Amino acid sequence: MNAGTVETAERRRVAANLEEFINRNPATGEEIGRHPVLMAGEVEALLERAEKASVSWGALPAKERAKHLRRFRKQIVRDMDEIVDTICAETGKTKMDGVFEIFTVAEHVKYMEKYGPSYLKDEPRSTGLYKNKKAWVTFQPKGVIGIISPWNYPFILTAGPIAQALMAGNTVVVKPSEVTPATTLKMREIADRAGLPADVFLVATGDGRTGQAIVESPRTKMICFTGSTATGRKIAEICGRMLKPVLLELGGKDPMIVLDDAPLERATHAALWGGMSNSGQTCISVERVLVHEKVKDRFIELLQKNIVNLKQGVQSEHPSVGSMAFDKQLGIVLDHIDEAKSKGARIVAGGNRNERYPRGLFIEPTIVVVNDSNLKVWKDETFGPVIALRTFSTDAEAIDMANDSVYGLNGSVWSKNKGRARKIARQIRSGCLCINDVMANYILSDLPFGGQKESGMGRVYGREGLRAFTDLQSVMEDRFTMTRELWWFPYSEKIENLFRKATRLLFG
Known part of the structure; x- marks a missing residue:
């Protein structure tokens, strides 16, 4: 223009x-x-x-x-x-x-x-x-x-x-x-x-x-x-x-399944980027982390270690995490965090509005460990810089937890055993899924993108x-232009018998 x-x-x-x-x-x-x-x-x-x-x-x-x-x-x-x-x-x-x-x-x-x-x-x-x-x-x-x-x-x-x-x-x-x-x-x-x-x-x-x-x-x-x-x-x-x-x-409420043999260093970096980039305002962001009970403590330890390096701020400060986009969404995210706090969830990082920027819409990058699947931060789309974390003990339990959502947009499975990861991936009800990666499927232009359940219909x-x-238009063309086809009028007993025999011979 x-x-x-x-x-x-x-x-x-x-x-x-x-x-x-x-x-x-x-x-x-x-x-x-x-x-x-x-x-x-x-x-x-x-x-x-x-x-x-x-x-x-x-x-x-x-x-x-x-x-x-x-x-x-x-x-x-x-x-x-x-x-x-x-x-x-x-x-x-x-x-x-x-x-x-x-x-x-x-x-x-x-x-x-x-x-x-x-x-x-x-x-x-x-x-x-x-x-x-x-x-x-x-x-x-x-x-x-x-x-x-x-x-x-x-x-x-x-x-x-x-x-x-x-x-x-x-x-x-x-x-x-x-x-x-x-x-x-x-x-x-x-x-x-x-x-x-x-x-x-x-x-x-x-x-x-x-x-x-x-x-x-x-x-x-x-x-x-x-x-x-x-x-x-x-x-x-x-x-x-x-x-x-x-x-x-x-919308989405995408699960990240971290198995007991997952590459934990990579997985924690992926969880933070997948959950906090664009201030978590991504339909395929990491919102739910399901981590095997055997590696839970180590996983949380690595998250806490790495999250302190996430600089948040305005553009002139060259941050890794910016602000939320508008005030209504900021209110939704704070409501999810506040409910989790009031019902006994453990905040292991963040959990508050960033008071360094009183005029801006900033929420600290937040990690919440929950035990209640009915919390908003676990079941509803948060759409902010918040990761909710729960544990599981078996692959079957992880699959059930991942699928226990009205959403089915994206997700990821983390394991050094790719056969095991693929087996689990096939049982996750989502339109898209990554193995040992997060969100990168959207960058691959040859992969169709879209959701199942309440995450949408159709593909881009x-x-x-x-x-x-x-x-789509289906077209059929006659090649030889005969005077008429065998099944056109007038019908005859001879043609009927011919088709009876052909049906038995070809399809019986």
Whole structure:
């Protein structure tokens, strides 16, 4: 978006007298900017523009769309510092966390531009006994995709679905979280700089009413939502009534199973990074650690030793852990910690708001040892820099504890015996799982990502994710154009007997 476009948009916003909301830096409390709340009429106008653009965009050969994505990726890398500054300003995360968002997006976009055209080619299918036929599957663009993205990873969780939707031949209208709109608006600017055709990617800032307008509009042919399970359920209900496809990436309460033969040094470093990076505001973060009773004391000792090296602070201090992103989530995390304290859980590290930053949304990196599976910190999504830990005595008990959750997004199993780890992994009810690692599966672009149970439906990434943004069409073609088929009218006793014999011979 060039300066003229921004200026025009501002004049229109003032003229329309739209509501606006304030965007703040959660680490300092400073105001970043103000943005309009687009209502149904303004949203519908954007969707109409995207719908018109979808005709020409969808008609482009897949290889041409891939070239556009390549230019977009390279522009993202050129403007990396600018994007990182925007991400960090409105999320309070560290520079490293911001850079890693760019790194991950660049990898995902590169994968799509490289493999997308081949995944969208017509796919031959067997015709079985019918050798006089030919069959294949085609992947057609859906049209306009509504993307509603979250605040915790405003660049990754917006750019990823956009890249897949565009590669598949769709156009997109994105409603970013009202906590982090600036990152998506910056992405829109970068798309302009990269020469992405007008109106194939549009942004609708606002609140829940804005998102509702996108979901309920007949112009959107699919909704891709990343966020809370509660909101995802509401969106699914609306889409169900409209028979509109929906892809939901929802919450998690991911278990980390540490067996008695686990590589403990690596496992403790992984637990801290998996639980504390991005201040624990990651849907696949390590929230529950299940550690074998034989190694519990050593594991906790290593956690306590290493957690003191986690520097928390504002960006100028070059910390490893930044602030929370907004005050509502801060309140949820503190409530989980306070309940655990009141019911006898043992706080072995942290456990309080970081008073060094009274204006910022900082919670100390916290480790809680619990014995009660009904505590919020154990059963509900905490989404903060908190790890809850319990012990188990057998592999079967660990599996039952891990699966005792309404969520099923991600998890990990830790053991030097990979056969044992794989056996356990196959019994964990989650959409994704790591062995001797945490969260790294999300970086692997060829692996589909998504959840089971209340963690969502559908998949992003990989060929499965790309094809989720298409309509599948099955095509059958007659090869020889005979006058008629044996099973066409008129029926006869001779033909009936022929098919009886053929059925017995071939399938009996």
